[in-house]
Amino acid sequence: MTALARPLAAPDTLRRRAMQALTDAVVRALDSASEETLAAIVGAQDPREALAIAPRDLAPAPPERLAAERAARARTAGFRAELAARVGGMYDRAEVAELLGVTPAAIDKQRQRRQILGVPYGNETRYPAAQFRDGAALAGLKPILDALGDMNPWGQLQLLAAPLDGFGDAPASVLALLAGGADADTRARLAALAAGWAA
Numbered sequence: 074m075t076a077l078a079r080p081l082a083a084p085d086t087l088r089r090r091a092m093q094a095l096t097d098a099v100v101r102a103l104d105s106a107s108e109e110t111l112a113a114i115v116g117a118q119d120p121r122e123a124l125a126i127a128p129r130d131l132a133p134a135p136p137e138r139l140a141a142e143r144a145a146r147a148r149t150a151g152f153r154a155e156l157a158a159r160v161g162g163m164y165d166r167a168e169v170a171e172l173l174g175v176t177p178a179a180i181d182k183q184r185q186r187r188q189i190l191g192v193p194y195g196n197e198t199r200y201p202a203a204q205f206r207d208g209a210a211l212a213g214l215k216p217i218l219d220a221l222g223d224m225n226p227w228g229q230l231q232l233l234a235a236p237l238d239g240f241g242d243a244p245a246s247v248l249a250l251l252a253g254g255a256d257a258d259t260r261a262r263l264a265a266l267a268a269g270w271a272a
Contacts, residue, residue, distance in 0.1 A: 201248075216264040
């Protein structure tokens with residue numbers, strides 16, 4: 074684990090993203106602020122008033138930038154939908170809890186312990202279906218997730234779903250190899266490969 078004392082839960086991740094978005098917005102507002110606006114912010118009676126004053130001089134984003142951002146979001150959504158389809162779809166937390174016969178809170182703990190992979194989907198976490206078989210997480214998945222460490226979950230899923238050469242007659246993904254009952258030697262090779270990806 075990294076320097077963090079504990080893995081980030083979904084609300085902590087959302088809070089961190091909100092903090093980053095607000096920080097970026099405030100920096101942009103201050104960069105555009107006139108002397109008069111800066112003085113009004115300093116003289117504000119409370120933080121809400123200061124936040125209301127801050128964007129006063131902020132120029133709206135140009136239409137081409139907004140269009141580029143929309144196009145980038147659409148590409149990301151398309152990529153994620155295609156990747157989700159390649160791994161058999163996505164389960165929500167309640168579905169995984171039912172599949173594994175545990176509570177939804179236990180699913181959060183399993184994700185934090187890297188026993189299963191969860192990816193952010195809007196403001197919730199989804200779980201790739203291909204990591205489960207016969208009511209359990211795939212044997213050998215945890216050492217691979219441990220090796221991938223704190224890599225972006227979507228990046229982890231992309232690597233787990235990518236076809237690999239050298240593990241049989243035809244290319245197969247990490248998830249497919251584990252689902253096919255990879256032996257201990259193959260699982261160790263896959264974990265070593267994952268460690269190389271994360272380095």
